[in-house]
Amino acid sequence: MIKVRSKYFILIFLLAIADNFFAQNAILDILNKANEFYQAKNYEQAEAAYSSLVNQGYEGTELFYNLGNTYYRENKLGLAILYYNKALVLSPNDEDIIYNLTIANSRMIDKIDTLPEFFLFKWWESTLAILNLSGWSYLSYILFLLLLLCFALYYLVRQAKIQRISFFAGLIFFLFLIISSVFTGVKLNRELSEKNGIILNNVVVVKLSPDEKSNDAFVVHEGLKVKLEDKVNNWVKIRLHDGKVGWITDSNVGTI
Numbered sequence: 001m002i003k004v005r006s007k008y009f010i011l012i013f014l015l016a017i018a019d020n021f022f023a024q025n026a027i028l029d030i031l032n033k034a035n036e037f038y039q040a041k042n043y044e045q046a047e048a049a050y051s052s053l054v055n056q057g058y059e060g061t062e063l064f065y066n067l068g069n070t071y072y073r074e075n076k077l078g079l080a081i082l083y084y085n086k087a088l089v090l091s092p093n094d095e096d097i098i099y100n101l102t103i104a105n106s107r108m109i110d111k112i113d114t115l116p117e118f119f120l121f122k123w124w125e126s127t128l129a130i131l132n133l134s135g136w137s138y139l140s141y142i143l144f145l146l147l148l149l150c151f152a153l154y155y156l157v158r159q160a161k162i163q164r165i166s167f168f169a170g171l172i173f174f175l176f177l178i179i180s181s182v183f184t185g186v187k188l189n190r191e192l193s194e195k196n197g198i199i200l201n202n203v204v205v206v207k208l209s210p211d212e213k214s215n216d217a218f219v220v221h222e223g224l225k226v227k228l229e230d231k232v233n234n235w236v237k238i239r240l241h242d243g244k245v246g247w248i249t250d251s252n253v254g255t256i
Contacts, residue, residue: 027058038066043073061091065100072104078200078222080104082254085198085225089256092129109221128183133191136184143177195228197238197253206246210235217246228255 034049050067068083084101091097131139150170154163202222207214210232220226220240230237235247 027053031063035066038070038073041073043070046070047074059086059090061087061094061097064090065094065097068097068100068104072100077104077107078198079254081108081223081225082198082200082256085196085256090132092132104223108223110224128186131183133184133187136180136187140177140180140184143173143180147173147177196256197226197228197236198256199224199226199248199252200254201252204248204252206238206244206248207235208246210237210247214247218244220248225256226253228253 030049030053034046034053037043037046037049047067047070050063050070053063054067064083064087068080068087071077071083072080081101081104084097084104087097088094088101147170150166150173153166154170157163157166199220199222204220206217206220208217220238224240226238226240228236229239229245231250232247234250236250236253237245237247238253239245
């Protein structure tokens, strides 16, 4: 009886591997086809192919970056900036993404003035942006393992020189582990509590309250990055970087 069940288990396991293999191949085929469409300047077909993967729940720097490029070529500025930002979340230091996003941002109508940042805050944000949440998590995990290794060497190896090296190395790894854990916690908190979006439509009238009959507050344009603070039915509360607050319908904004 056990042998039969184990055979079924092996069969299911092999089928799962095969299914995953074919699924991965199918994804790569669509991605390659989309790239071919883009290279041939068939941007509408490239958009359809890239979007089909996004709609199926797939994520990736290359996918988001190429979709952003496609939207940019189609003069869909808001969507281009949205997917450049999505790609940047996954790869914060990718120079191509940063460059293309800068070019796209330069075409925006809205130029929101922000207060100058204190240099320590600027340093904090630039350091935090070195890695994404997964990167800081992996770094913390690696530092933790190295710390455990130093403890093991200190207690198991009875040579004074090795104990001294492992002790000081452990202190260094412990210090960096604390820093890395803090950055991981900040990244996680921001991902859970802070949401940003990009205005998708050319001109959007922002309301004072979540009601079509409410008074107009101000006007924003395609490509502007905003903070998403609240949601009531199909209305989203946005905050600009200069502090202005208002409500727009969710069809006018894409979440990063």
